[in-house]
Amino acid sequence: MTSASRPNKPVLSLHVPEPPRRPGEAPDFSGLILAEAGAVARPPVHAPAETLRDLPWTLIRVLDGQGRAVGPWNPGLDPETLTAGLKAMILTRTFDERMYRAQRQGKTSFYMKCTGEEAIACAQAGVLRREDMGFPTYRQQGLLIARGYPLVDMMHQIYSNAADPIKGRQLPIMYSSRAYGFFTISGNLGTQLPQAVGWAMASAYSGDDKIASAWIGDGATAEGDFHQALTFASVYRAPVLLNIVNNQWAISSFAGIAGAENTTFAAKGLAYGLPSLRVDGNDFLAVHAATAWAAERARSNLGATLIEFFTYRAAQHSTSDDPARYRPGDEAALWPLGDPIQRLKAHMIHEGIWSDGDHQSAEHEAQEAVRAAAREAEAVGTLGQSKVSSRTLFEDVFAQPDWRLRRQRQQLGV
Amino acid sequence: MNMIQALNSALDVMLERDPKVLIFGQDVGYFGGVFRVTDGLQARHGLTRCFDAPITEGGIVGAAIGMGAYGLRPVVEIQFADYIYPAYDQIVSEAAKLRYRSAGQFTAPLTVRSPYGGGIFGGQTHSQSPESLFTHIAGLKVVIPSNPHDAKGLLIAAIEDDDPVIFLEPKRIYNGPFEGWRDRPVSSWAGHPQAEVPEGYYAIPLGQAAIARGGEAVTVLAYGTMVHVALAAAAHCGIDAEVIDLRTLVPLDIETITESVRKTGRCVIVHEAPLTSGFGAELSALVQERCFYHLEAPIVRVTGWDTPYPHALEWDYFPGPERVAEALRHALSGEAV
Known part of the structure; x- marks a missing residue:
């Protein structure tokens, strides 16, 4: 190309985002948009969306570095709620560790932990009602655990054994429990978002009082489903919470590959006219408060809220x-927003309602509960040792099987 | 009634009967749909029973799945079947699989209506016949009516069905039973026996074919517009064909098909969709498996070509009565293609 063809213009260059640091380098968190605990104002739930446009550009936090709960978003939870929340997070982490080991021992094919993200599901489980419907991803196991769903049933599912509530149909951790307000998890990312909006629209259409809540990862916000859901949620003012769990990584792609270099994920709600909060996801109290704010909006017929955790x-x-192949090994340990369990623990100790001894007891209790559930599940069988009858292969395709399924079942000889 | 009025009547009846039924889609609300199928329904039943949706087919079907999981019976319109592909993931990975993957905890009793097929100079994006993309998917039912009476009864059955139904409406015959002659006047449904449509509720069970014309010489398997083309072809060449209108592709009425082919010993399969991996391939395999020793000639398929649907050359693409008649003669002669 001649210089005459591009007067006064630089040569075009393609930008491919890269994370600030790679393995072997020291983590760099200088680009993060953070805020001091207590610094963000808490608007009334009926505040119009156009008055809330600053919220996606800051970070709602309640717990400070000294374990104090500060600022207008402090939900002022009672000791019982705090204790239940902390125990749910401990149990979730303990469960994850056990099932991770079970996978390594060959007892199942696959597992996904939510380590570091426990506050989100465990706090939200207490704000949402069981009659509401959650449309989770595979990293919201804390919803089930915090609601007291039987650990042994989760394990039966993970082991795909004869007692699996969903008959060995799904990959491990793709739970489903209508009774616990937990929609069947899809392995296809983002599809649950428009479904949650539709569920919420159905509740509103029916004059019901239930709301829906959906979760999606930072990476999957790039899917069309995310934008379809925000469009529908905004247009029909659906009573739904749309939660983005921004955990910085989509397998090996950092959040910049999903657009985080240029905006925040919460800010994506602005163009849809949705109130959008950006919240410290490792802060149990901030998660609780933001969720309660959004849920109150939804229950008041004020429509949807987008929340980036x-x-x-x-x-x-x-x-x-x-x-270890794509990010610095100590990034998690140095994460500036800390660990959700340690932060809530420090707060409860600061408040004088918890002690190191209590914490050790809670951890011990969690281990015992997980161990007992594992014993029970493994007595039924781990992956391959036990499974549902082959006849069930042909069930639930339709409400009633057609002649093809009846014939194919005969061909399999079951 | 013409087919549009019959479909409108079905929706009207179901909105009246069941408060869990609601309708949404592009332009279906105040305006009543680009083909007028939802005309007047919003005014009669209210804003929340029949309303406009944004231009996001994935969002429309995704939201309908959530509504179905809640307990409603949504009926959504995808304005043209050619526009259904953005919703394909929601249909295939979600609606079709909910019951199975949740062991019956969650189901998606939704009906996806969509005008399909060519013959209206719609070019490649307003003419396609994507039925085999859905018949291939476990968990979906696929319905294609060929006349106003069936359209109403089948749509009511689809809405009442507890599983997701893809309801494809042959738009070429919305206003009349098109026989496929490019150079002859088009007839209307007026006076046609199958345009006699009762006002009230009636359902035609899914999975039952109809014999559009009884005959002894050769069995023709067709659905949608091509039923009328096949009838015209039989009349044109004077062959005593038995024309079977499948009406639903899934579940398929295999018994009616088998009985007819065993009687005639010959089979011609007609569809407008392209040949390769079309639903005709499945029909051909089934007929061969079940009727091999009754067949006196190779099974013949008459289909659209394996090309995109053209605009200027629409009549070169459309498998009209002359091509079908040629296939009938071929089946009678018994020669291999």
């Missing part, structure tokens, strides 16, 4: 992943 995926994406 800013957190960090401390574990590998799944048992098939090795983060």
